[in-house]
Amino acid sequence: MGSTIPYGRQTISAADIAAVVDVLQSDFLTQGPVVPAFEDAVAACCGARHAVAVNSATSALHIACKALGVGPGDRVWTSPLTFVASANAALYCGADVDFVDVDPRSYNMCPERLAEKLEDAAASATLPKVIIPVHLAGQSCDMAAIHAAASRYGVRIIEDASHAIGGSYRDQPVGNCRFSDIAVFSFHPVKIITTGEGGMALTNDDTLAELMRLDRSHGITRDPELLTEADAAPWYYEQQRLGFNYRLTDVAAALGLSQLSALHGFIARRRQIASAYDAALSTLPVTTPWQHPDAQSSWHLYVVRIDPRRTSRTHREVFAALRAAGIGVNLHYIPVYLQPYYRALGFAPGLCPAAEAYYGEAISLPMFAGLTDAQQAEVIAGLAGALAE
Structure with missing residues (x-):
């Protein structure tokens, strides 16, 4: 027997290595110019207005839930066939979690089961605030049907597209948020492209994007347009939310930007x-x-x-x-x-x-x-x- 063939493995090219070395030899290792360049490139690739890079897809799911106001007393529903992070992110916010069964052919969240569960929840006043459909194996859920069912009750949607960058739905790229509020990608080494560890949240909503940018970096901003202090000094910054240290580094973003070209x-x-x-x-x-x-x-x-x-x-x-x-x-x-x-x-x-x-x-x-x-x-x-x- 030869060496083991893994179920998944990253592909790292000489160009990827050179991109990382360039950053290592630059002035910026953490939050420099490469992170926004990577964000802009992914947003353009997917047709979304905003992309917010973070250190993992779990972090992206967490700040997505927070941006949508998930908190104690709320409910979040997701698929049972997913990595535990999809559900854990809601628990981090103090919410309760429940699960919607999958379609027996696609293994993604079943729109029919979702519609039935939403109808029952509406009758008992236990509707979720957010649902998180998961694009298992890289195939998009039937997002139009899921969106139709959820919007009937004002339920918000986060697509867990951790597996699905490069996929499409109705001839449009996964991640364009046509049928969701936020979509999340993973850049773990076994995923389609990698940053080593990393993730990204995409949205077309300016407010959600700004909330997620705040929450990935301790809730702190230096943006003059967002500051509450008039005529602020040049050193001034504000913590406006209780955020987290979920930043992606320029080193990781350089790898991701190079990988995106492939x-x-x-x-x-x-x-x-x-x-x-x-x-x-x-x-x-x-x-x-x-x-x-x-x-x-x-x-x-x-x-x-x-x-x-x-x-x-x-x-x-x-x-x-x-x-x-x-x-x-x-x-x-x-x-x-x-x-x-x-x-x-x-x-x-x-x-x-x-x-x-x-x-x-x-x-x-x-x-x-x-x-x-x-x-x-x-x-x-x-x-x-x-x-x-």
């Missing part, structure tokens, strides 16, 4: 890999990813589901066999409410049947732009072997 190439390669998986796995006892006709995935993940009707191999057996063969498969995700912390809050199995069914069958296969054809062939052969009777 985004379209990364996406093209990921789509090529997905198409090859689709073709090669069509005869195996697995369900390959279904794609919504309105969405073009960025293919952060390629998730298959073991079909128990067509194989006697269990989910765990297949996963273990692939790992033993040096194929670094993973599982995205355990439904959030099944985590011990959330069970202690009162959640129990049975809340989201479609999400739990997915969890019992899903395996993320290696998917990254640097995956070679030979490595992909090894993954395909390994999966076929693991499923063999």
Whole structure:
């Protein structure tokens, strides 16, 4: 057996390294000119008015919730199939969290389940202030349907697009906030592009953008137009909110700006890999990813589901066999409410049947732009072997 093929991996070029070195040799390592340049480039790429760079997508979700006024006594709903940060961000604000089951084909928040849950919540005066649909694996949720359901009740929307930069919905880039108040990206190393660690919140709302800029840096501003003090001295600054130290560095932004120039190439390669998986796995006892006709995935993940009707191999057996063969498969995700912390809050199995069914069958296969054809062939052969009777 050779070395392990990871499920995801960053691709770092000589140009990326040179961009970082340039910043290391400059006068600015933290908040310099490269952060706003990166923000402007991402906003332009996605067609959004504002972009606010921060040190992680978790931080972006937190300041997004804060900007929308989420606090104690409020409710936030999200998908159970996500990293825990999507729900945790609401808890950081003192709000309560609940979950909306997923569509059994796309694994994204189901608009029908959302509409039903909103109707019930309206009747019991327990509507959420915010919902956070999650674009699992890089495929956009059906945002028009989600927006239609939420706007009926005045519910605000944060898109957790951590997986989805470079994807599109209805022929428009994910992140343009056409159907949401705020959209959030992640630049963790296994994502489409990376800053090492980092995230970004996009919005078309000037007020929300300003609140998020304040909250990423202790709630402090030096902007003369925002100061409450008239004729302020040149050294003067004001803390106007209780913010956080969520700033992205110029070093990280330089890497992100360089990576952004390769985004379209990364996406093209990921789509090529997905198409090859689709073709090669069509005869195996697995369900390959279904794609919504309105969405073009960025293919952060390629998730298959073991079909128990067509194989006697269990989910765990297949996963273990692939790992033993040096194929670094993973599982995205355990439904959030099944985590011990959330069970202690009162959640129990049975809340989201479609999400739990997915969890019992899903395996993320290696998917990254640097995956070679030979490595992909090894993954395909390994999966076929693991499923063999």
